[in-house]
Structure formats: C-alpha cells, structure tokens
Amino acid sequence: MGSPTRVLARSLTGCAAARPKTSLNIIRHASAGVRFHEPDSQGFRHKQMPLLAKDPRQTVVILGSGWAGYNLFRHLDPQYYRCIVVSPRSYFVFTPLLASTAVGTLETRVVIESVRDKGLGWRKLSDVLDDMLKRKDIAMKRKSIKDNESSLPTVELVEAIATDINMKDKIVTVSPRIPDVDANETFDIKYDKLAIAVGCYSQTFNIKGVKEYAFFLKDVVDARRIRKRILERKCFEAANLFLMSQERKRELLHFCIVGGGPTGVEFAAELHDLINDDMQHYYPNLMPYVQITIFDVAKSILGTFDRSLSEYAEQHFRRHNIEIRTGVRVQEVTGHSLRIKNENGEDETVNYGLLVWSTGLAPNPFVAGCDVVVKDKRNNIVTDNCLNVYAKHANGDAVLNKDVFALGDCAQIEHGYLPATAQVASQKAKYLSKELNREAKSKGDEYKPFVFNNRGVMAYIGGWRAIVQGNGGEVKGRTAWLLWRGAYFSMSVSIKNKILIPIYWFTNWLFGRDISRF
Ligand SMILES: Cc1cc2nc3c(=O)[nH]c(=O)nc-3n(C[C@H](O)[C@H](O)[C@H](O)COP(=O)(O)OP(=O)(O)OC[C@H]3O[C@@H](n4cnc5c(N)ncnc54)[C@H](O)[C@@H]3O)c2cc1C
Missing domain, CATH: 3.50.50.100 (FAD/NAD(P)-binding domain)
Structure with a gap:
C-alpha cells in the first residue's frame, strides 16, 4: 500500500470526478476503492478511508501526535493493532527543548521525530553495522520483518484534524490539512479503539491583540x-x-x-x-x-x-x-x-x-466543540482511572465507553487532577498501550487503573543553572543543570537525536550559536 497521504490525494481526485449529481446509497469507485454513503447508511456521512483487505488486526485511531499520541502508537504491538494517527503535524515535538531551539542552542530538527519513522531510525545504523560485521543471519531476519511490515504497516499517518466523533457507529470524521487539498473534503475513518490526544491551545484570555x-x-x-x-x-x-x-x-x-x-x-x-x-x-x-x-x-x-x-x-x-x-x-x-x-x-x-x-492552556477547539463526551468545567475530557471517556447520551445519561480513551493535556481523570505535563501525557500513553497489548494477547478487557509516578519538576534558569524539585528533595544551580540536561537527553527519542543533541550543545559552546537568518 502507498502512503496514506498519497492514497488520500488519489482518492479525493477520483471521488470528485465520480461524484453523482443525484444521491445514491452506496457507490463504489473502482480505482480508488472509496465509498460514498448517505448519512443513514451505517452512520457514514462522508467518504470512508479505505481499510486494508485481509488485515485481521483491530484499528486504533489516535488523534494527535504529541506526547500522548506519539508514545501511545510507539508502544502498541503492531502484531495486534493497526494504528492510524490523525494529526495536522507529521512529527512529534520534544517540547522541553523547544525554548533552546528558539534561540539556536539546538537546531529545530533535533527536537522533532517523524511519526512515520516511529523513532526507529536506529534500524539503518544497525543494518550498516550488521553488513560491516557480515552478520548475514541477522540481516536476513531483519529483512523478513521489514517485508511483513510493508504488507501490514505499523503506523499510518493522516495529516488532518478530527472534526467529529460518532461513538455509536465508531466513526471519526477528519478534515485534511494538506496544501492544495480542500479542507472541506472531510472523510470518515472507522475505528475499533479511539484515543483522543489532541492537546490544548495557548491561553490568551481573549485579550485584544x-x-x-x-x-x-x-x-x-x-x-x-x-x-x-x-x-x-x-x-x-x-x-x-x-x-x-x-x-x-x-x-x-x-x-x-x-x-x-x-x-x-x-x-x-x-x-x-x-x-x-x-x-x-x-x-x-x-x-x-x-x-x-x-x-x-x-x-x-x-x-x-x-x-x-x-x-x-x-x-x-x-x-x-x-x-x-x-x-x-x-x-x-x-x-x-x-x-x-x-x-x-x-x-x-x-x-x-x-x-x-x-x-497556560486553553481547550482545543475540537474538544471544546465535542458534545458527545463528558467534560469538566475547564473543558477537559473526563475519564475514569483506566482513561475511558464517558459518552453523553441524548437522555442526559453518561455511560462509560470502553473503546474510546482520552489522554494528555486535553483529559483529566475524574476526582484526581494531574498537571498538564509531558510526564503525565507520556505515562498515560505507555500505560494505555500496555493495557491494550495485554487485552489483545489475553483477550481479557479488565484494565488495571492508571497510577501516576511523579518524577518531579525541573526548569532551566540560564547560565548553566537549573532548579529541580523531585522525590529526592530540591537541587539548584549547576548540579541541577546537569540533572536537567541528563534527564532530557535520556528522554529524547531516536538514536539520531541522541547523537545530534550533545553535538549541538558542544559545538555551540565551542563556536557559538548560529545567528544567520534565512
Ligand atoms: C515550550 C514547552 C515546554 C514544555 N516543557 C515541559 C517539560 O519540561 N516537562 C513537562 O513535563 N512538560 C512540558 N511541557 C508540557 C508538555 O509539552 C505538554 O504537557 C504535552 O505536550 C502534552 O501532550 P499532548 O499529547 O496532550 O499534547 P500535544 O503535545 O500538544 O499534542 C497534541 C497533538 O494533537 C494534534 N492535534 C491538535 N488538534 C487536533 C485535532 N483536532 N485532530 C487531530 N490532531 C490534533 C497536534 O497537532 C499535536 O500533534 C512543555 C510545553 C511547552 C509548550
């Protein structure tokens, strides 16, 4: 299968040509395999993203490629789950080092990870090493894994934003965010499990200007x-x-x-x-x-x-x-x-x-406008301690939905407020991937509740000094700065960035930051 983006672009072109003037219940467009549905047929209201034939895995649709979404799909077992990531960004941003990139201490490339790469850039390096060492058996094994993965992709990216959720029919509607593709060409994706991890926007308090x-x-x-x-x-x-x-x-x-x-x-x-x-x-x-x-x-x-x-x-x-x-x-x-x-x-x-x-944070407009889930006063999606959302029914009842989860900055566990941090988002994501993997393997659907492990907070204050407040007490100054750098270096994802980050730290210390403007 080609990249989903390309499939989407092809589908949309094909659809435009094939769209009838009068409405039909279902039309199959032979070349692109895209279907049109009337609103009353199986709940689809838009074109449907084609599913892979003969893929026995459950489809997990993840909204967002930030700390929560990225860590969720990276840890889901591709043997059991087909992951579709819907995000307007094709990359994950390592936010704790963002301020460093704004002044050139680090280059922007080193704080992002491509969603498609899944942080597995090491493969190419280890391929080269294996070739050099003539470890043919390992190289052969790796090739067969790659072949399998190419027939059943581990993660698919749809560069779009979610605009609507239909929990009854398990459909999420998305609007493409690709240059030259009309954002009004919304389409539907069918899910077995849905994770809402769209984060928040910046708070402006509606202050003029x-x-x-x-x-x-x-x-x-x-x-x-x-x-x-x-x-x-x-x-x-x-x-x-x-x-x-x-x-x-x-x-x-x-x-x-x-x-x-x-x-x-x-x-x-x-x-x-x-x-x-x-x-x-x-x-x-x-x-x-x-x-x-x-x-x-x-x-x-x-x-x-x-x-x-x-x-x-x-x-x-x-x-x-x-x-x-x-x-x-x-x-x-x-x-x-x-x-x-x-x-x-x-x-x-x-x-x-x-x-x-x-x-601070303001609710994501998608969450603010989403009236099918229960939210708190701050417009965070409320979940139980297994991260399941409460679906709102027409009669006003709130019913736990076992197939829809919310995590990251846009969600809060009922009766247990946690700060909106990368730490919470990534821990929730890793917890959820573990429970989903366990569910797929054992077929049991009883989840252990999520428990947050507070590893403390830290902030850089300049001049090679930082402050750290952790379980082991408080640290400030140069030692805290070493802890700060060590922590974020170890948390960076790909081997490529683990190599590049210290190189930039060192070269910028030695030669100064690059102040060229382009
Ligand atoms: C500069 C900066 C520094 C920070 N430093 C730290 C730190 O040192 N330690 C710490 O713990 N936390 C830190 N944070 C906070 C941390 O980054 C957030 O808590 C974390 O990003 C939340 O993760 P998330 O996945 O919920 O949201 P995000 O990381 O914001 O990701 C949201 C994702 O959803 C996508 N999206 C948005 N709308 C839609 C939609 N409608 N449909 C589909 N996708 C959508 C976005 O494009 C994005 O990919 C920092 C934040 C910033 C901005």
Missing part, C-alpha cells in the same frame, strides 16, 4: 519564527541601524515574556544565554539597550515550585538583569506595545520588540 501580535511557543514552527524575529530587522538588525534613536533602540530590544511559568522562564533564560554568550560579541554597542522582562499576574513566578526554588530563580534573574514584574495584568496588545494595569493598579504602556506569550 494577543493572537495577532504575540508569539507563542508550542511548536517548532513557533520556535523558528521567534528565532527569526530576534535576529531579523525587527530586533537586533533594526536597532543596529544608525538611523535609530536611543529610545527606539530600547523599544526594539525590549523582549517581553508574559507568563512566569516554566515555559516563559525557560525561554527568558535561553534568550539571556543567547544575548550574553553570542549577541554581545556581534552587537557590543547595543548591549546597554537590551532588556528582558517577565510579566505575571501572580505574586511570584514559577508557582509550581516550592517557594525556596522560585526565590532562587528570581534572585538569579535579578542578578542577570532580567526584570520580573509580578502582580501585573496585561489588558491589550498592539503591534509594538502592551497596555498593562501595573503593580500599583495604574495604566501603563510598555513598548516591545518581541512579545512571547505563555500564560
């Missing part, structure tokens, strides 16, 4: 945009122009971060490293004009950490001239300024060259 002018840090695309903005004509290059007044230089080189949680703090720290380690060599005359400011409505930053650690971070920032303005409420954002209610309750306008917005 945020969506238009602020930069978010959720994806590699955002990181690349931020990096370009810092280096381009809007910040350093513009400020360097001799025509600029001192006041204008100060505005252009004012880097504002709204949100003093771990993401905002880590970005401020990485930005400070970039300026301190590299930019000051290229633009020494501009250094007196550079300012980094973190704004937060709360009384202190890093509220998820113990006060002693957040105070340590605040002191470290103040020593490095990073301003922290707490008790400040942003009211409006324009293309070059923030209107705030300041610490004294007065209105104030703050000009900026770059504004990064990181004030």
